[in-house]
Amino acid sequence: MLAATVKDGALMVEERPDPEPGSGEVLVRVRGAGINGADILQRAGGYPAPPGSPPDIPGLELAGEVVARGPGAERFQEGDRVMAVVGGGSQAELATVHERTAMPVPEGLDWPQAGGLPEVFTTAHDAIFSQAGLRPGERLLVHGAAGGVGTAAVQLGRAAGADVVATVRNDGLRGDVERLGARAIAPEGFEDEGPFDVVLELVGAPNMPGNLKALATGGRIAVIGVGGGMKAELNLLALMGKRARIHGSTLRARPLEEKAIAARLVEREVLPLFRSGALTVPMAATFPLAEAEQAYKRFTDGGKLGKIVLLP
């Protein structure tokens, strides 16, 4: 099979042996594989794939057809359209997925959208509901809302009956974010827009003092991105006074059982909203696998709204 590969910072598309599905796994012919920030970090050498994932083939999400099943794999049939978050290796013509982490692709969702859905919607759903416990009627602040996880979070918050405010640095993208259901504002001065019950932090340390200031009593901050800096100042007395909590997390390193639980929750609470049309996967661009280098460049150039998806 052809696969995107990374070695010493170089991204190439090369021939690799076809993977074989292990116990409980399905082999998927990949039709869409989104690019995420973690791929950029991995290419730069800073975020190695977890054990059990191909160390040199990037890609954390995929959609495609089941073409073979390993021993004991029973959830899907050959030909089924599936999508999943994976530990790595999705940016290739073939990839293996444990059937418990795979989800059916909702009817009507095309391959590019399905290939760009799992990582960002699972990450956003896990952070704002499973961790931060967002409730109907609460106020949600999403930082860095024009990105993949941000656009997912804005839509999920809106669909759950929350009042969503979103910071977007690029003023040319604020209108797009507003159309997803948030009030979009510049990052400067966001701390005066509170109180917020839940803050989804996709930017990092510079926002943290303002997040705490803008937090409601009993508020929750979920930190899942630190591109803007990782060393934050935390006023513990303010945290106590707000009776607040701060979560940090990543999906990638979790054990199979936790990834499977996250996938079940997305199946139950998120996928029906794609079928009804309440949610969409905003698409910035698609590229054939052979143009992975250009796709990565488009991703890091910024100034886009939505996903960049490779189509092997």
Place this chain on the structure above:
Amino acid sequence: MLAATVKDGALMVEERPDPEPGSGEVLVRVRGAGINGADILQRAGGYPAPPGSPPDIPGLELAGEVVARGPGAERFQEGDRVMAVVGGGSQAELATVHERTAMPVPEGLDWPQAGGLPEVFTTAHDAIFSQAGLRPGERLLVHGAAGGVGTAAVQLGRAAGADVVATVRNDGLRGDVERLGARAIAPEGFEDEGPFDVVLELVGAPNMPGNLKALATGGRIAVIGVGGGMKAELNLLALMGKRARIHGSTLRARPLEEKAIAARLVEREVLPLFRSGALTVPMAATFPLAEAEQAYKRFTDGGKLGKIVLLP
């Protein structure tokens, strides 16, 4: 009635009008009222009583006999032995308590112990179970374990089947803490004793980098004391990598319904352990109400294990 009063940093014992029980409240003849760190802060002007509590009579906990009931109060009868966390005003001969926040005093518990139980055991139970979700077999680290909340947390953790490590600055008190069920260590180098699933932080900012370093994957830090400093450094990437969370809280400012829930949990999960003898309230000293000044001095002098309780 006689009451301890604070004004402009001065602590006195003065005559005050008897309080009257409002709707749903009971009037309690106070037989024991523990001193807590919050009383010291309040005397210094830094921690005013919440609305609805006497602004100038300190005291966050009490035990005593019900002597009258307000309209609609039905849980207790005159003569019943009760104890409670209150928003203030317990260091007096009489105090009012909402019946939903009051708890029955376990048989066999004397007034000094009952008067020193509610605040520290409710605070510790809320932090390590309701917030941090301590589970049997997990490893619990208690910082500042020789204090009132610390000694409660050590015992509660041990009784719940956790492996408890406790930092105690005063090396003369480590043996006492060990007898409560923890391995007691000096604070220096605690970060090498991990991984810990739950950290109860009673000291504050200086411990936070070490707490995060020593935290297990999925670990929780509950911050309920910052006497050692409030401005902490927080590495968000480390928080994400550990998939950890940090809670801050105080009991005092919570609304009635949350205080009542905390009291029900203590009734159900903690008080039976006093009846069985698995838990005790370590007592440092008792003082008559008239000697409140000496009692406060004894509290702030430190070097003690357990509670200082006023006996009005």
